[in-house]
Amino acid sequence: MRWGMLIDLKKCVGCHACTVACQNENHLPLAMKYCKVYKVGPEGEYPNLTSYNIPIACMHCQEAPCVEGCPSGASHHREDGTVSINPKKCVGCRFCLLVCPYGVRHMNKETGAVEKCTLCVERLETGEVTRCTETCQLKARHVGDLDDPDSELVRIIHKENARPLYEHLGTKPSIYYIMP
Amino acid sequence: MEQKQEYWGWLATGYFFLAAMGAMMAAVVAMLDVLGVTVIDQIYGWVSFAALVITGCGSLLLMVELTHIFRAYLVYARPKSIMCMGSYLLTSFLGLTFVYTTFFIYFVPWSGWVLVRKLVAVLDIVAALGLVVYPGLELAEARGRSFWQGSGLVALFLVSATSTGLAGVLLMLIFFELSGSEYLGVLSTLLTVSLVLQLVLLGSYLWGVRLNGTKEGRQAILNMVKGPYCVNFWGGVVVLGTLIPLGLSILGKMVPFAVGAAALVLIGGLFFRRTFLQAAERISMPGEENQQINDQQTKELAAALESRWMEKARWLKNQCS
Ligand code: SF4
Numbered sequence: 001m002r003w004g005m006l007i008d009l010k011k012c013v014g015c016h017a018c019t020v021a022c023q024n025e026n027h028l029p030l031a032m033k034y035c036k037v038y039k040v041g042p043e044g045e046y047p048n049l050t051s052y053n054i055p056i057a058c059m060h061c062q063e064a065p066c067v068e069g070c071p072s073g074a075s076h077h078r079e080d081g082t083v084s085i086n087p088k089k090c091v092g093c094r095f096c097l098l099v100c101p102y103g104v105r106h107m108n109k110e111t112g113a114v115e116k117c118t119l120c121v122e123r124l125e126t127g128e129v130t131r132c133t134e135t136c137q138l139k140a141r142h143v144g145d146l147d148d149p150d151s152e153l154v155r156i157i158h159k160e161n162a163r164p165l166y167e168h169l170g171t172k173p174s175i176y177y178i179m180p
Numbered sequence: 181m182e183q184k185q186e187y188w189g190w191l192a193t194g195y196f197f198l199a200a201m202g203a204m205m206a207a208v209v210a211m212l213d214v215l216g217v218t219v220i221d222q223i224y225g226w227v228s229f230a231a232l233v234i235t236g237c238g239s240l241l242l243m244v245e246l247t248h249i250f251r252a253y254l255v256y257a258r259p260k261s262i263m264c265m266g267s268y269l270l271t272s273f274l275g276l277t278f279v280y281t282t283f284f285i286y287f288v289p290w291s292g293w294v295l296v297r298k299l300v301a302v303l304d305i306v307a308a309l310g311l312v313v314y315p316g317l318e319l320a321e322a323r324g325r326s327f328w329q330g331s332g333l334v335a336l337f338l339v340s341a342t343s344t345g346l347a348g349v350l351l352m353l354i355f356f357e358l359s360g361s362e363y364l365g366v367l368s369t370l371l372t373v374s375l376v377l378q379l380v381l382l383g384s385y386l387w388g389v390r391l392n393g394t395k396e397g398r399q400a401i402l403n404m405v406k407g408p409y410c411v412n413f414w415g416g417v418v419v420l421g422t423l424i425p426l427g428l429s430i431l432g433k434m435v436p437f438a439v440g441a442a443a444l445v446l447i448g449g450l451f452f453r454r455t456f457l458q459a460a461e462r463i464s465m466p467g468e469e470n471q472q473i474n475d476q477q478t479k480e481l482a483a484a485l486e487s488r489w490m491e492k493a494r495w496l497k498n499q500c501s
């Protein structure tokens with residue numbers, strides 16, 4: 001079992017609804033975003049211009065530098081493949097912030113512990129989808145089991161040749177993107 | 181887009197600097213001791229004690245950097261992590277240096293056990309070298325910061341630490357009025373060699389990243405040589421920290437020159453770590469540079485909105501009551 005997600009950038013219109021829903025779900029202050037949406041472009045030369053939006057949150061890497069580097073074991077892999085942080089073990093050394101290539105971790109100044117997207121594992125365990133997936137009106141997000149070759153998620157990943165972001169960094173992310 | 185590495189600031193810089201200086205001071209005297217250099221053996225104990233204090237101060241800075249200082253023992257929890265290995269190295273070094281120092285306290289029963297002292301000295305050298313090279317390995321773990329991925333980073337940290345360690349021992353030699361000993365000359369020469377090596381390694385490291393690095397690596401170098409960190413880099417690392425002390429140590433082996441060179445090398449060592457830590461930008465996410473407002477501005481906006489909402493809530497409450 002390995003939870004993963006697919007984000008279809010051909011569908012994402014950059015409405016930031018997922019960002020707000022995630023903030024709501026995790027009771028985050030306005031300035032803290034586990035999921036950010038960036039606008040790319042317009043790129044290229046007229047008339048071959050392209051512009052798209054890309055939501056970025058924790059990639060739940062299988063070879064996660066944050067997990068490998070965490071001295072206290074606060075950052076760890078769960079059995080379902082997601083990367084989680086135990087706030088009671090976090091000493092606040094910020095090494096994970098330094099080594100995460102995607103820049104998706106945040107130091108919560110109030111708790112002194114690092115936080116990030118949890119892939120809403122509590123929701124997934126009860127059969128719901130993640131809050132961002134539920135909120136996305138364009139159905140740009142799909143969540144499922146990457147280890148199950150018959151799952152809809154894996155089927156679409158193969159059909160659309162979806163790829164993780166910055167694969168060359170070798171962190172083996174569990175979030176895939178259909179590029180526009 | 182992240183313009184700089186903002187997670188580890190002056191405290192981490194201070195730790196890296198003090199640990200490197202302390203470790204190499206201890207390593208230098210331990211090596212002299214193992215080689216049987218007896219002319220200046222009167223200061224081995226003092227240098228080793230100073231190394232202990234300096235590295236200890238560095239460790240305190242590291243502790244202060246943690247947001248949960250009382251959980252600091254957890255940094256030993258995962259030996260596979262490079263941070264954790266660093267903690268074990270630091271602790272072993274402090275322990276060994278403490279034991280080594282005790283051999284120089286005359287009333288301690290084992291003060292005359294020369295062979296055991298030399299054995300501890302060898303172990304101390306190993307721990308010191310480990311402590312000095314591990315920052316290079318630790319920074320290289322950041323796959324998204326290509327500025328730290330150059331193959332010469334460990335060597336550069338080692339040579340810079342050697343310069344600061346030699347400078348520390350030189351200053352102690354002068355402090356203990358042993359400036360007349362031939363070892364002042366020997367240590368000054370070693371410092372000169374180390375500074376030349378440092379200059380060559382620094383140049384080749386930056387050149388290597390410029391040629392083979394990614395966009396972010398090249399940008400980090402531009403920031404250092406022409407951008408926001410150019411004063412620290414050219415002023416602190418190159419001119420104050422390397423060229424002037426090099427000139428001073430070539431000019432003569434007289435005490436004022438040696439003191440000036442050693443003090444400047446220490447300043448240079450601090451700036452070297454500061455600049456190298458700060459300059460390493462993370463790889464940009466697609467579109468990250470298009471962010472209309474940066475994280476700091478978002479925080480300010482959020483705080484302003486929050487206070488406006490509170491004002492409104494108070495106003496509403498007054499109206500209702
Ligand atoms: S994206 Fe960053 S925080 Fe998330 S698992 Fe990968 S390295 Fe860790």
Ligand code: SF4
Binds near residue numbers: 069071072090093
């Ligand atoms: S800040 Fe916390 S989660 Fe991150 S590496 Fe340090 S102990 Fe681990």
